[in-house]
Amino acid sequence: MKSPNSYNVLIMVDESLPNDIQDCHRLIAILQRQVDDGQQKINQQATQLSLKDKLVEEQAHSVLQLKDNQDQLNEKVTELNLTIEKLLKQLYGRKSERRIDGAGQLLLDLGEEVTPEVVSALEEAIRLAEQIAQGAEESSRKCKPRRPQRDDRKFPAHLPRYEKLVDLPKEQREGLKLIGYDEVETLELIRSELRVRVTRYAKYAHPADKTQGILSPERPTGLVEGHRFDPSIGVEVVAAKYFYHLPFYRQQDLFAGSGWTPSRSTLQNIEAGVEFALRPLAAHLRSYLKQDQTIGCDDTGVLLITPAAMPDLSQHPRGQRIGEVLETAIAAGKPSINAKMWGYYASRLPVVAFDFTVSRHRDGPDEVLGDFAGNLIGDCWSGFQKIEVRSGSRITFAACWAHARRKIDECRSAFPLQVAQLESWIRMLYDIEDQIQKLNASQRLARRRSLSRHVLGLIEEYLSGEEMSPGRVLPKSNLGQAAAYVRRHWEALSRFIDDASIPIDNNDCEQLMKRVATGRKNWMFKGSVFAGDRAANLMTIVGTAIRNDLDVAAYLHDVLQRALDGETDWARLAPHAWKAEHPESIRTYRQDERRQSADRKRKRRARRRLGK
Incomplete structure (x- = not known):
């Protein structure tokens, strides 16, 4: 299409054409200019629309990016809140991991497919729990022992004693007859006493032959040079x-x-x-x-x-x-x-x-x-x-169930139902260990392979079931991470059912490390x-x-x-x-304390298993 200027040139050159044809050319030139102006406006509007579309696209991308940043911040806030909650629990919460039954605690469900071995083991466990609970009730009904006689409350006989006589003044004793004494034993503490032992080693010399040197008794080995400290x-x-x-x-x-x-x-x-x-x-x-x-x-x-x-x-x-x-x-x-x-x-x-x-x-x-x-x-x-x-x-390597339970228990506030169900089964594993504690190795192994294996199967099935699906428990949530921890180390967590010498947890060693922690606070x-x-x-x-x-x-x-x-x-x-x-150096009271603590724990667990 020719430009408007080309038409003007054509009209100016060909002035001999009739007027009506010239008018047509002028009209065509005017229309062409209008078309070109319209096209220019269209192009401008298209450019503006393109810019608007690009701006909308950028704004949509910014919105998505902001939403993604907001999700990340929300996730970070949730993580920090959980960390704060965990730290507050460590500082001010209960130190014992023993759970106290509450409204959120579910009753134990052993599933529908229970083998006869499991049923037999459960019946035996119930009978044992009844015996323990009955024994506890009978012992509590017994009369409290009478207060020991005065002689029985005296201090140990091997402690050194000295007497101190307290009498009336002489003027008050006039005309009175002494009929005896009341004895009162009072324990005293004398501060640690240090003393210096001076050891004199004899020295001898030969009077006639001085080449033989000086003879003296052999000296014992000491802690430090010079034997200065006993x-x-x-x-x-x-x-x-x-x-x-x-x-x-x-x-x-x-x-x-x-x-x-x-x-x-x-x-x-x-x-x-x-x-x-x-x-x-x-x-x-x-x-x-x-x-x-x-x-x-x-x-x-x-x-x-x-x-x-x-x-x-x-x-x-x-x-x-x-x-x-x-x-x-x-x-x-x-x-x-x-x-x-x-x-x-x-x-x-x-x-x-x-x-x-x-x-x-x-x-x-x-x-x-x-x-x-x-x-x-x-x-x-x-x-x-x-x-x-x-x-x-x-x-x-065998993994510790106390660590797994601890990770699950930290999710109690956010996922109370799932945690309650999982902890019910984990508690059942510990109840089984409590029941078989005094059995021999073969009996313990048989009980673990029957009842403990069944409970582990229920836990494994629950972790892969609907209640723990990504739709209900996000993988990045604290319970999702705890469940992933258990799944990832399942083989190591299950090793105790195939070896009677493997304990269910490493709590004994963790208790041992408290001695290091206590000392570290001091030195x-x-x-x-x-x-x-x-x-x-x-x-x-x-x-x-x-x-x-x-x-x-x-x-x-x-x-x-x-x-x-x-x-x-x-x-x-x-x-x-x-x-x-050296039986005299055994702290028997420590053995009695552990025995009494174990008895109380067995009675408490027996009552709980019976629903009392």
Whole structure:
């Protein structure tokens, strides 16, 4: 199509054309200009519409992006609220994990397909619960024992006694006859008494032959050079720190009250002397622990002060790994390192062990359990999960149901029904363990393979059922993550039903780690790698003595003196063996307390199983 200018030129050139044709050309030119103007306006409107569409598209994209950001923020807020709730619960909530029945607690449903073995086991469990509950009711109906006679309330006969006579004044006794005395026993405490033993070693010389030198009796081995401190001082220092959890600066006050104020470095040297003498005993206890079929393991943090310069680690068995961690911390200028204290708890043997590492690295458990063949139970840390592969199937990992239950229980406020149902079945697993506690290994295994396996099947079915589907429980929610944790470690969580030596949880070892946590609140940190190793060895000995209900000070004093005298029969000096030779040093009241606590727990669970 020609432009308007071309038509104007055509009209101007051809002026000889008739007027009507010229009018037509003019009209066509005018119409063409109008068409072009309209097209231009259309193009402008189209451009404006395109810009509007693009703006709408950008706005829609911005809205979607804002919505996505809002969803992420909402998810973050929910996560932070759950974290705050968890922290508040840890600070101010109940410390015990024992559940109290409430309105949200569901009755246990064992499903429709119950095998005869399960029915038989349930009937036996009900009969046992009835017997326990009936025994508890009968004992509660019995009359309370009469108040003991006065002689029975006297203090132990082996305590030293002295008499103090209180009489009337002489002027009041005139004309009276003495008919007897009323005795009142009052217990007194005398502050710890320190005394200095001066030992004089005779010296002899040959009067005629001076070349023979001076002869003197052989001197015993002491804790420190010069034999300046008796083993009783070393026992007091170690027992105060690792049994009573008193740091050196508090021990200074105790000793100062008795007339001697030692420096902290002196107390540290005494501790090091005790550890050096008993180091082989700690190694023997670790070796004895690995004779068990199942070992529990757990760890907790210990602050390690970063040294100003690299120490000499050439003689340390883990020198390379320790050197890498210390070099990194020194280069980064870190004032301290989050080291780890590991605890090991034998399932059947009366022994515990501790180990110190500079980080939570798998080298620790791998080295301690280097020649161990059996089961390891703990949390689902990746280092534990892969220990079976690293050990060439020599060690089998079993997961802890207490950890799984804890993760599920944290979701109670958001998913009360699902949590109540899952905890009902988990509680049933613990009830079964309570019932079979006193049975032999084959009976326990048979009960686990019948009743426990059935309950585990119900839990597994519920986790894959409608109530736990993504439509009701989002995968990223706290319950979704807890369920994923259980599904992911299901094989390890189910291993206890195929081995009677595997406990259902690792609570015994976790209770053991409380000793580290309590001590950490007092001595706060370790000043060096070697101080951490000394603490692990001494805590191994003290912890095993506690597990055997021994008088820790009496045990340490005897074995330390015998070790200094040269005795090396560590199997005989182990707490469980020493216990048999020294029944007078057994804390029987601790055994009674545990027995009474276990009886109360059995009665409480029996009443609950019967719905009382």
